[in-house]
Amino acid sequence: MKLNDWILIVDDDTELTELLSGFLEKNGFQVKTEANGAKAVKAIVEGQPKLVILDVMLPDLDGLSICREARNNYEGPILMLTALEDDVDEVTGLEIGADDYLAKPVRSRVLLARVRALLRRYDLLAKYQDVPEDESDQYRIKVNGLTIDKVARSATLYDNTLDLTTSEFELLWILAENAGDVVTREAISESFKEMGYDSSTRTIDLRISHLRRKMGDDPKVPKLIKTVRGKGYQLAFH
Structure with a gap:
């Protein structure tokens, strides 16, 4: 609308x-x-x-x-x-x-x-709403059972729809773009700052916690979004 x-x-x-x-x-x-x-x-x-x-x-x-x-x-x-x-x-x-x-x-x-x-x-x-259909694939990422579509603003995990806030979606997209690699808190903070979100480490950690819960990822032993101590976060590639 x-x-x-x-x-x-x-x-x-x-x-x-x-x-x-x-x-x-x-x-x-x-x-x-x-x-x-x-x-x-x-x-x-x-x-x-x-x-x-x-x-x-x-x-x-x-x-x-x-x-x-x-x-x-x-x-x-x-x-x-x-x-x-x-x-x-x-x-x-x-x-x-x-x-x-x-x-x-x-x-x-x-x-x-x-x-x-x-x-x-x-x-x-x-x-992204104006992206032609034949170009939409470049705005879709599939990794480890996760499909995230930036044009449709949707995310599914093993065909189950994830009910994400806008900021959670953006955070998941950042991790998915770099699946298998560690994304530092500083890099996430800079991206969030450019998008107008609160970019404090505390808020980023909070949003990671929300993502894990919504994805059914055990916060004590996460298998999907892993914490790399002293560096940042990693979306598992396999």
């Missing part, structure tokens, strides 16, 4: 919303706001904004629930605003489909950088 050319901020903090809206508008973005959590899912799904900035703590319906419900019918980027150092919000948000997160208090310029990076990544992903 085509996204509309405006950003939606979902937050009940009027002062913060006005501050962020004004700053984004000064930098060339159209902005709409929604303070009511219960109305936010409808605003996202029916409005199809180009990006959603979503606070976790909201009246009526919390941001995590909004993200979970909206994700079924919204493919655009979602940037979560979380309480400082709230690991539960961060972990849950990434797992249910948020693309990135920022801890409050929010610095306007940091937010702007994240927004621009996420939109660049979305535009990059959108270009």
Whole structure:
């Protein structure tokens, strides 16, 4: 579904919303706001904004629930605003489909950088939808029972569909492109930074953990995604 050319901020903090809206508008973005959590899912799904900035703590319906419900019918980027150092919000948000997160208090310029990076990544992903069918094979990787298709945005393991978030899909693609080789955390971090994701080692390790769980890979003795101590990760070739 085509996204509309405006950003939606979902937050009940009027002062913060006005501050962020004004700053984004000064930098060339159209902005709409929604303070009511219960109305936010409808605003996202029916409005199809180009990006959603979503606070976790909201009246009526919390941001995590909004993200979970909206994700079924919204493919655009979602940037979560979380309480400082709230690991539960961060972990849950990434797992249910948020693309990135920022801890409050929010610095306007940091937010702007994240927004621009996420939109660049979305535009990059959108270009794959225009790939001619006779060229689509170059965007498909098959290795070790895994098939990952960048055009269809799908991944299967032994014919079982993997339900991946966008960031998990991108991470799996990076590993699949280098199957059998060690991909350093630094290399993954650099790729994630270019795509607008949080590129910290901690978040990368967290996403690896999610991938293993969804692929049925034993985290204690992984056979598919192996940890190479002190270096990075390796998708097994055989």
